[in-house]
Amino acid sequence: MALIFIFNIVKKEFFIRQLLGLCALLTVLTTFSIIVILLVEAISFFDKVPMSQFLTDTKWSPLFTNKHFGILPLFMGTMLITGVAIMIALPLGLSIAVYLSEYAPSGFKKRIKPLLELLAAVPTVVYGFFALTVITPFLQKIFPGMSGFNALSAGIVMGIMIIPFISSLSEDALSSVSNSLREAAYGMGSTRFQTAFKVTVPTASSAIIASVILAISRALGETMIVTIAAGMQPRMTLNPLVPVETITAYIVQVSSGDVPYGSIEYQTIFAAGIALFVFTFLLNNLSWWIKKRFMVKI
Amino acid sequence: MVSSTFAMEINLMKRIPDSLETQKPQQKIALSVYDVTAWYGDFAALHNISMSIKENQITSLIGPSGCGKSTFLRLFNRMNDFISDFRVSGTVKLNGKNIYSKAVDVVQLRKDVGMVFQKPNPFPKSIFENVAYGLRIQGINNKSVLEEKVEQALKQADLWNDVKDILKRSALALSGGQQQRVCIARCLAVEPKVILMDEPTSALDPISTARIEVLLNELKDRYTIVIVTHNMQQAARISQQTAFFYIGDLIEFSDTEKLFTNPEEERTQNYVTGRFG
Numbered sequence: 024m025a026l027i028f029i030f031n032i033v034k035k036e037f038f039i040r041q042l043l044g045l046c047a048l049l050t051v052l053t054t055f056s057i058i059v060i061l062l063v064e065a066i067s068f069f070d071k072v073p074m075s076q077f078l079t080d081t082k083w084s085p086l087f088t089n090k091h092f093g094i095l096p097l098f099m100g101t102m103l104i105t106g107v108a109i110m111i112a113l114p115l116g117l118s119i120a121v122y123l124s125e126y127a128p129s130g131f132k133k134r135i136k137p138l139l140e141l142l143a144a145v146p147t148v149v150y151g152f153f154a155l156t157v158i159t160p161f162l163q164k165i166f167p168g169m170s171g172f173n174a175l176s177a178g179i180v181m182g183i184m185i186i187p188f189i190s191s192l193s194e195d196a197l198s199s200v201s202n203s204l205r206e207a208a209y210g211m212g213s214t215r216f217q218t219a220f221k222v223t224v225p226t227a228s229s230a231i232i233a234s235v236i237l238a239i240s241r242a243l244g245e246t247m248i249v250t251i252a253a254g255m256q257p258r259m260t261l262n263p264l265v266p267v268e269t270i271t272a273y274i275v276q277v278s279s280g281d282v283p284y285g286s287i288e289y290q291t292i293f294a295a296g297i298a299l300f301v302f303t304f305l306l307n308n309l310s311w312w313i314k315k316r317f318m319v320k321i
Numbered sequence: 322m323v324s325s326t327f328a329m330e331i332n333l334m335k336r337i338p339d340s341l342e343t344q345k346p347q348q349k350i351a352l353s354v355y356d357v358t359a360w361y362g363d364f365a366a367l368h369n370i371s372m373s374i375k376e377n378q379i380t381s382l383i384g385p386s387g388c389g390k391s392t393f394l395r396l397f398n399r400m401n402d403f404i405s406d407f408r409v410s411g412t413v414k415l416n417g418k419n420i421y422s423k424a425v426d427v428v429q430l431r432k433d434v435g436m437v438f439q440k441p442n443p444f445p446k447s448i449f450e451n452v453a454y455g456l457r458i459q460g461i462n463n464k465s466v467l468e469e470k471v472e473q474a475l476k477q478a479d480l481w482n483d484v485k486d487i488l489k490r491s492a493l494a495l496s497g498g499q500q501q502r503v504c505i506a507r508c509l510a511v512e513p514k515v516i517l518m519d520e521p522t523s524a525l526d527p528i529s530t531a532r533i534e535v536l537l538n539e540l541k542d543r544y545t546i547v548i549v550t551h552n553m554q555q556a557a558r559i560s561q562q563t564a565f566f567y568i569g570d571l572i573e574f575s576d577t578e579k580l581f582t583n584p585e586e587e588r589t590q591n592y593v594t595g596r597f598g
């Protein structure tokens with residue numbers, strides 16, 4: 024009896040293990056095939072356009088008769104908007120995290136955190152129109168020359184969207200800092216502010232940095248807001264008041280147009296896609312590396 | 322430093338140890354507690370406690386678990402203030418000043434009254450930065466001043482020889498006993514008047530414990546030390562006076578030798594001989 028029972032458990036275990044393994048395999052396969060497709064199309068793109076031109080040309084105009092294939096303007100547009108977004112989200116997100124974990128009463132924290140997380144749940148198309156119809160007209164009062172489509176409003180709204188990535192994850196990290204360290208800090212005669220910024224934040228720093236990098240990855244890949252509000256004009260500029268285009272917005276532009284399958288215009292999507300992929304991949308590795316490095320230090 | 326009115330107040334207290342041979346002649350009172358009752362919500366964790374703690378000696382607090390030793394110890398640096406429903410009545414004085422009066426700057430108080438905790442809790446920073454922490458938050462950032470004070474504190478904490486070549490290494494890489502001595506050094510670096518210790522050796526092995534006991538014996542010449550301990554041999558070995566608490570009451574407070582060998586109260590007798598608790 025007992026033997027059969029044990030045998031059944033062993034068989035069941037085996038089955039479950041196989042099933043879970045299969046699920047894992049499926050995700051790996053999906054990722055892998057995405058990379059393969061990206062690579063295949065990108066390789067045939069780079070057959071026609073040399074990599075050096077792709078990386079150094081300062082113009083991007085594959086859809087015009089005078090074709091240029093420099094990714095830099097798209098890269099710059101992406102960085103500009105992400106930069107604005109981080110400049111909004113980092114100070115706000117971190118202040119919120121510190122406030123919630125070090126100052127706010129726990130009841131308040133429990134109620135406010137899910138509300139904050141709602142910010143990330145708003146559909147991005149709503150954010151896009153919010154940027155276009157609310158933020159831009161408002162900013163135009165401050166900067167009269169600002170165009171209707173611009174990097175600034177898209178960046179600001181994207182910043183608002185990614186606040187919860189930073190605030191929520193950083194707050195988790197801060198809250199998980201042992202109370203014995205807070206006691207030590209207060210016991211030494213630290214003020215609340217000193218305790219927060221000299222002890223708790225540094226202790227949680229690797230997780231905080233990881234949250235910021237996650238937020239950056241999210242901003243880099245964000246598509247809808249920039250497509251709607253930023254203008255779709257590839258431009259090599261750091262001026263946030265004029266229209267720009269990001270890598271993602273370009274991909275949308277081409278995908279939703281009617282470029283012939285297999286043409287060079289079509290293949291630019293994959294070239295742009297792989298550029299974005301490599302970039303986010305590097306960023307994720309950076310976050311992993313920072314985590315590891317800080318972990319060793321602590 | 323003891324004002325005349327203050328001296329009168331001491332006379333009112335319940336248990337004032339008679340002048341005994343072991344006592345230094347003109348020993349001052351560092352901390353005095355008068356009629357203190359402390360509550361967590363409706364629960365009174367300490368009842369009408371009065372006692373005075375002398376300067377430059379070690380005072381032990383003993384008693385069974387939950388009798389209020391930590392609550393009592395944490396009165397002196399107002400660490401209980403962080404507990405939202407905590408209340409206290411009566412007076413607690415440090416060098417004659419009521420530390421619960423409205424005018425008191427709690428942050429400053431905690432610089433005068435340092436604390437070492439049960440579990441070693443160094444910051445996840447280098448050994449140097451741990452010891453320099455208290456100086457840095459006072460705005461001292463001059464490198465040579467910091468180096469001098471850190472070295473001095475580490476020497477006082479009997480740790481300098483262990484760590485003088487690895488000051489930049491994380492304090493968390495040290496052994497438990499060394500970590501606890503980092504915490505002691507961190508506390509000494511700001512030159513507090515009083516050091517509170519809540520079971521500082523209960524998480525340590527016997528050798529580290531012995532080293533810290535030797536250390537405490539040296540430190541008492543410069544600091545007033547109040548220590549909570551579950552280890553009665555430890556209390557007997559290191560302290561000059563001992564207070565026995567039982568369910569929120571101060572049962573007996575006298576010279577350590579007397580308390581352990583010839584206590585007035587039966588409950589003390591039972592506890593120190595291991596009959597309960």
Ligand SMILES: Nc1ncnc2c1ncn2[C@@H]1O[C@H](COP(=O)(O)OP(=O)(O)OP(=O)(O)O)[C@@H](O)[C@H]1O
Nearest residue numbers: 361364366384385386387388389390391392393404
């Ligand atoms: N934060 C708190 N809220 C409510 N009650 C508390 C709190 N902290 C302690 N108490 C209660 O106060 C009493 C005294 O606690 P305290 O921690 O001072 O005891 P202790 O003598 O230090 O015990 P131990 O030897 O176990 O450390 C206990 O009954 C405890 O349950």
Ligand SMILES: [Mg+2]
Nearest residue numbers: 390391392519
């Ligand atoms: Mg205790």
